[in-house]
Amino acid sequence: MIARHVRRITCFAIALAPILAAQQPTPKPTTAAEAPNRDTSYIDANGTAHVTRVVPVPQTISPEAQKSLGRREPDQGPPQPLEQRRKMTDAYTASARIEWTKICPNTIVEQKMAGVPVRIVTPEGMPGSNDDKVLLNLHGGGFNSDSGSYTESIPIAGYTKIKVVAVLYRLSPEVKFPAAVDDSIAVYKELLKTYQPKHIVIYGTSAGAILTAEVAAKIKQLGLPMPAALGIFSGMGDFARNGDSIAMYALRGLAGHLDPPEPGAHDPYYVASTDPKDPVLSPIYGDLHGLPPTLFVTSGRDLLLSGTVNLHRAYLLAGVDARLVVYDALTHAFWYDPKLPEAIEANHVMADFFVQQLAR
Numbered sequence: 001m002i003a004r005h006v007r008r009i010t011c012f013a014i015a016l017a018p019i020l021a022a023q024q025p026t027p028k029p030t031t032a033a034e035a036p037n038r039d040t041s042y043i044d045a046n047g048t049a050h051v052t053r054v055v056p057v058p059q060t061i062s063p064e065a066q067k068s069l070g071r072r073e074p075d076q077g078p079p080q081p082l083e084q085r086r087k088m089t090d091a092y093t094a095s096a097r098i099e100w101t102k103i104c105p106n107t108i109v110e111q112k113m114a115g116v117p118v119r120i121v122t123p124e125g126m127p128g129s130n131d132d133k134v135l136l137n138l139h140g141g142g143f144n145s146d147s148g149s150y151t152e153s154i155p156i157a158g159y160t161k162i163k164v165v166a167v168l169y170r171l172s173p174e175v176k177f178p179a180a181v182d183d184s185i186a187v188y189k190e191l192l193k194t195y196q197p198k199h200i201v202i203y204g205t206s207a208g209a210i211l212t213a214e215v216a217a218k219i220k221q222l223g224l225p226m227p228a229a230l231g232i233f234s235g236m237g238d239f240a241r242n243g244d245s246i247a248m249y250a251l252r253g254l255a256g257h258l259d260p261p262e263p264g265a266h267d268p269y270y271v272a273s274t275d276p277k278d279p280v281l282s283p284i285y286g287d288l289h290g291l292p293p294t295l296f297v298t299s300g301r302d303l304l305l306s307g308t309v310n311l312h313r314a315y316l317l318a319g320v321d322a323r324l325v326v327y328d329a330l331t332h333a334f335w336y337d338p339k340l341p342e343a344i345e346a347n348h349v350m351a352d353f354f355v356q357q358l359a360r
């Protein structure tokens with residue numbers, strides 16, 4: 001069984017933001033004897049829910065995913081400092097590169113485009129007919145680290161047989177919005193010198209999914225030609241308001257540390273002094289008409305589930321060809337993990353969508 005402790009559903013700074021404040025005393029993790037064994041629910045005078053839920057691992061997912069959900073993780077906090085987070089992320093991505101390359105052989109070249117560092121992933125066996133196509137990846141990592149330039153590019157390159165350019169944009173808190181948008185736009189403009197816009201796709205996961213929506217809004221604002229398609233995989237488009245999921249799920253879903261929600265904009269280290277309702281920072285407040293076909297992917301225990309489905313709905317209301325795939329029970333960006341059958345499936349779903357849009 002996976003027990004859920006009391007969580008207040010109000011506002012919450014995005015869980016992937018760095019913890020830069022002074023370290024607080026670390027509480028002891030909940031023990032088996034202390035874990036609740038029944039559901040409780042109390043709604044206070046403000047409508048805030050104080051809840052406990054006891055949630056079994058569902059049988060609707062693969063044995064590998066069940067094992068992953070059942071992995072114990074202590075709920076003490078606060079999260080690790082940024083320096084430690086970056087070291088752990090770098091170690092993880094180095095390992096993930098090896099594991100994904102076993103499945104999707106490739107060559108990777110690091111260079112600069114328009115002065116911005118990029119990783120260019122060329123899949124083994126790429127046919128000459130795909131030489132005129134390119135996928136632009138904006139990686140995840142909470143805007144403060146790189147957790148996805150390998151894990152998002154290697155499988156997608158392998159399954160599409162199309163070259164991927166992963167943008168290594170500048171990170172927060174050293175720089176603020178719109179630095180990452182500016183870097184991504186600079187690389188997109190450079191690609192437009194070689195590729196037709198109908199042969200380019202822009203996509204990303206987590207912070208990269210948010211950035212993908214921001215870049216699409218900026219492309220429209222600048223009057224640049226739109227790419228063939230977008231991929232927004234566990235993202236959001238609203239830094240001013242919070243949905244349910246960010247108050248209920250941590251990075252590992254129902255496992256691990258989660259602070260009670262706090263008022264204020266998501267990720268103040270990234271937003272800084274920008275109005276949270278700025279139509280590029282938060283595209284849900286802008287004019288979304290005329291955006292290209294977009295695939296949204298999220299999962300049932302994703303902290304950005306609400307953000308993803310709310311932005312998807314906004315795209316639909318603007319008349320965009322927007323598709324949504326939600327995987328039951330799985331956690332944030334589960335498609336990073338090559339050991340999960342659902343991850344292989346999700347990457348194929350993403351890749352197939354891109355191939356279909358580039359063939360139009």
